[in-house]
Amino acid sequence: MKISKRKKEALKNVDLNKSYSLDEASKIVKDNSKVKFDATVDLAIRLGVDPKQANQMVRGVASLPHGTGKNLKVLALVTKDKEEEAKNAGADYSGLDEYIDKIKGGWTDIDVIVTMPAVMGRIGALGKILGPRGLMPNPKSGTVTQDIGKAIEDVKKGKIDFKVDKTGIVHASIGKVSFDVKKISENALELLQTIIKLKPTASKGTYLKSIYMSSTMGLGIQIETNSI
Numbered sequence: 001m002k003i004s005k006r007k008k009e010a011l012k013n014v015d016l017n018k019s020y021s022l023d024e025a026s027k028i029v030k031d032n033s034k035v036k037f038d039a040t041v042d043l044a045i046r047l048g049v050d051p052k053q054a055n056q057m058v059r060g061v062a063s064l065p066h067g068t069g070k071n072l073k074v075l076a077l078v079t080k081d082k083e084e085e086a087k088n089a090g091a092d093y094s095g096l097d098e099y100i101d102k103i104k105g106g107w108t109d110i111d112v113i114v115t116m117p118a119v120m121g122r123i124g125a126l127g128k129i130l131g132p133r134g135l136m137p138n139p140k141s142g143t144v145t146q147d148i149g150k151a152i153e154d155v156k157k158g159k160i161d162f163k164v165d166k167t168g169i170v171h172a173s174i175g176k177v178s179f180d181v182k183k184i185s186e187n188a189l190e191l192l193q194t195i196i197k198l199k200p201t202a203s204k205g206t207y208l209k210s211i212y213m214s215s216t217m218g219l220g221i222q223i224e225t226n227s228i
Contacts, residue, residue, distance in 0.1 A: 008151075012217060013020070013031070016219075016222075025213045025222075026213065029177065030213050032218055033177040038178060039101045039176065039217065040215065041213065041216065042215070043170075043172050044212045045172075045216070046168055046210040047164055048204075048208075048209050049083065049168055049207075050208045052081040055202040056203055058163070058195065058199075058200065059140060059164070059193055060139050060140070060159075062162065063158060064160060064190055064192055065183075068158050068160060068173060070203065072112055072155060072174070073111045074090065074091050074111065074112045074114060074156065075093045075094070075110045075112070076093070077096055077137075078094055078148055079119065080096075082116065086114070086143075086152060089161050090153065091114070091151050096119065096122075100123070103130070104129070106129070110135065112135070112155050113130070113132055113135050113137050114143045114145075115143065116144065117139075118145045141161035142154060142161075144157070168184065169174065177215050192211065195208075210222065
């Protein structure tokens with residue numbers, strides 16, 4: 001199999017059979033990113049859970065200390081009396097009927113939707129559009145709340161929500177390669193510690209099975225689970 005020039009270069013300072021500390025992996029991922037844009041740094045965490053069992057579902061939110069590096073577009077689906085609060089907190093769009101109609105028409109040019117409990121009944125009908133795109137608001141991720149302003153500020157600062165997929169892996173973006181090594185490492189640690197705290201009591205055996213860090217189009221670097 002032919003190896004690309006970029007991969008050959010990357011393999012010079014990486015042992016794919018070795019596990020690295022968070023700091024070491026963060027440095028390797030940062031140094032090895034050769035794309036011409038500010039690549040995203042991702043974690044893939046394999047957990048010792050069976051997501052098909054309701055009592056082994058792992059889902060939560062993490063507030064990354066250094067943010068995600070992304071300027072997330074936030075839509076606040078709120079009643080008139082909350083529109084001003086949403087705008088002041090930094091919502092890119094706020095309103096209700098007009099945006100529900102836009103979404104029904106196929107518009108999904110947003111990253112996060114924040115709403116209030118009284119409106120959720122109307123948003124449920126949008127599930128087929130929002131669900132597959134991961135845009136459905138959820139009380140567990142803090143995006144269905146009366147405190148609209150705080151929810152928007154948290155998202156803008158770097159609060160992310162995550163959920164284990166059907167194969168038992170949590171995928172999450174934790175920064176950009178333009179971040180310094182310390183910031184990448186600290187963001188990764190915050191997410192991992194949050195996931196550890198959410199270990200289901202029904203999960204037996206090894207919980208953190210493997211952790212890989214990578215950048216967009218970059219190699220996956222294995223992180224030593226015992227170092228967390």
